[in-house]
Amino acid sequence: MLTLKDNLLIFTDLDGSLLDHDSYSWQAAQPWLDRLSAARLPLIIASSKTAAEIAILQQRLGLSAFPFIAENGAQIVFPPGWRHPARIFGADYAAIVNALHHLHASFAFRGFADADDATVAQWCGFTPQEARLARQRAGSEPLCWLDDQQQLAHFRHALAQQRLTLTRGGRFYHVMGRGVSKGRAARWLTRHYQLRHQRVFTTLALGDGPNDLPLLQSADYAVLIRALRSEPLSLPATRRGRLYRSRQTGPAGWSEGLDHFLLPGKARRIAHE
Incomplete structure (x- = not known):
């Protein structure tokens, strides 16, 4: 023990x-x-x-x-x-946001990069100042999944082709570099x-x-x-x-x-x- x-x-x-x-x-x-x-x-x-x-x-x-x-x-x-x-492990934030930008046409989701401080504050129960800190990201992107579960499997596959992966947190899905x-x-x-x-x-x-x-x-x-x-x-x-x-x-x-x-x-x- x-x-x-x-x-x-x-x-x-x-x-x-x-x-x-x-x-x-x-x-x-x-x-x-x-x-x-x-x-x-x-x-x-x-x-x-x-x-x-x-x-x-x-x-x-x-x-x-x-x-x-x-x-x-x-x-x-x-x-x-x-x-x-x-x-920093994996892809940097700019590369992740760029990859997600190209996937918006095929899947329904909203990430922190798609929202302003007030919206992120509402999602998380934060003050605008706390939301601003939450949006200062280095190597991952939280997102609200707005599509169905079948599409989620396709989304994971599309991310994998970009050397990215998806994990589930307490409130959001998180997109990160492969292996992170x-x-x-x-x-x-x-x-x-x-x-x-x-x-x-x-x-x-x-x-x-x-x-x-x-x-x-x-x-x-x-x-x-x-x-x-x-x-x-x-x-x-x-x-x-x-x-x-x-x-x-x-x-x-x-x-x-x-x-x-x-x-x-x-x-x-x-x-x-």
């Missing part, structure tokens, strides 16, 4: 995981944020949000000393003290940590959506947080003992997962209540 004294890297999704899906509150997770900070364990955000959005949240969460993964793995951003430039995922970025960052610190790290990942599955599969231990509005997700059965499915949603489920792996005595008491 894991402990707070282990060489541990923790990767976390935001919306629907560390943050409440609707209110974006992390109040239920604050006790664990305090514990991890006291133990000096890295908590690395891996989100579909942009670097501009995550940087602000990092400050509010007290996590600015750590790198983070943005746009579903399309970008890794390092803290200033690391003196390491941001890394939170899991790939997490593996790259874990290797970077190990080289930087000259020791092996154990990884624990927490997430709730389909776009989190590569992240959870890449980690040594995983917490699949119960999603508020989607069907239950599946992971390989070979992860027995290293995968925990939370009963609660959002930051309460996030904390429940850390209880299970890092405070096993408390987790057992909760299970019998």
